[in-house]
Amino acid sequence: MTAPLSPSCEACTSPARSSGTRAASTPPKAHPKAIGESSPWGTGPFELVEGTSLLDKRSPEVVLEPNEEYWDSARTPTVRVVFDNVIPKAAAVKDVGSADGEIDIVTELTPAEAAQVEDSDAASVVASDSKTVLLGVFNQTSGDSKWNDIRLRKAVNYAVDRQGVIDDAMMGYGNLMPATILEGHFGYNDSLEPYAHDPEQAGQLAKDADKTVTIVTDEAHEGVADAVAADLSDAGFDASVKVGEPTGKWDIWLVEHFDWSPEFPAAVVHREYFGDTGGYLKSPGDKRLQGLIDQAMRTVDKDEQEEITMAIEKHIYDHADALLLFAPQKLYAVRDGVDFTPYKSTVLELAETKMDE
Known part of the structure; x- marks a missing residue:
């Protein structure tokens, strides 16, 4: 069974949080809800339902939900993603390694932070041979x-x-x-x-x-x-x-x-x-x-x-x-029970991410 997942700017939390910098946009609906100053649209696996994430403007949280009209039904996401753009990275690294924490994924770990995660009881390090x-x-x-x-x-x-x-x-x-x-x-x-x-x-x-x-x-x-x-x-x-x-x-x-x-x-x-x-x-x-x-x-x-x-x-x-x-290598802290596969491009893709309840 899957449960909601949420990411933060450099960390992810549960009900669902992960550290990420990119979000997929999706097709517009008949009456799209305005998000910030515009209504994003596209053909990606997620739909942006709350927040703004631009190079010069980011809201405290960015919420993505599965795009039910996504063209590739085999890849339609099963999790809700919340990017927390406020929590400090050090706090996120500590949280993801705590059994009662909310963070699920933290991106852009340093080797020292990876060692801290490996010493925890609730998370592990995913190392990607990225380009x-x-x-x-x-x-x-x-x-x-x-x-x-x-x-x-x-x-x-x-x-x-x-x-x-x-x-x-x-x-x-x-x-x-x-x-x-x-x-x-x-x-x-x-x-x-x-x-x-x-x-x-x-x-x-x-x-x-x-x-x-x-x-x-x-x-x-x-x-x-x-x-x-x-x-x-x-x-x-x-x-x-x-x-x-x-x-x-x-x-x-x-x-x-x-x-x-x-x-x-x-x-x-x-x-x-x-x-x-x-x-x-x-x-x-x-x-x-x-x-x-x-x-x-x-x-x-x-x-x-x-x-x-x-x-x-x-x-x-x-x-x-x-x-x-x-x-x-690109290093990610991933909470136990979260199935996360990094992309070699280093772009944070979460369509395949799943989370056991």
Whole structure:
């Protein structure tokens, strides 16, 4: 028997709460009820019955109910979902692990929060091998940037023990990959291997370079940045970490992104990090790489598009266009009795979610 489920902005509660950031919209009825300033409609599995969730405006709660007119009857939801956008994340993590709590799902756990959930008696951690990517963007905004030297870019790639960073800073919640695409996914280039951990090679490549390195990142990735800085220091660099935005003097910006597309990393990941219009681009750009990205986005044939995507991966790898790290797993706290399956796109889909009473 199923019971209502409700999610919160980063947590879910019962009668039904889960942490989520996206809600499916559904077809309008003859006289749709106004929700906020507009009446959303669509063909999704849920119907928005209460609240507003926009980029610049979110109500305290957003309530979704099954769309009885959904076209795929085999996938029609059986739960009611309530996103709680008010409860603090720390309180949600504590609640989901409590036997008398109301939270059912909490999203976007850190490894430390995952450990807290695993120690509880009422919830467990669901780890998803999502299409995420964590890279170190080099500061090449000036024409005389030391990072314009491919030898230095390769040096820091050889200096980092990626598996060690995953094991220590991520508590094992991550997967190695050679560039930006995980094995088994569209565009993965099986001719590449992740950069080996070779401090001696790193030292040789950087022997004549300025070895001062300031890593900037957000609080969520501070532990990873500390581990990377320690590896760089072991290889002869003078490395430090700063939490904040990539402003002022900095060298490497650790930033995570995800591929929400079914099979189009060129448009979603490659463009964002390396394309002329990318939000994470901190260099004048690479004409050859931009040409490949443009070619992929113009190509209709799927096989040809995958070949181009593999060529993009090889270019990024060969030129060490970023500090190539790993794919962090997405972590969810799920209350016992809740059947939840995460999507590799990291988009929170709850149509298949069920809850035992």
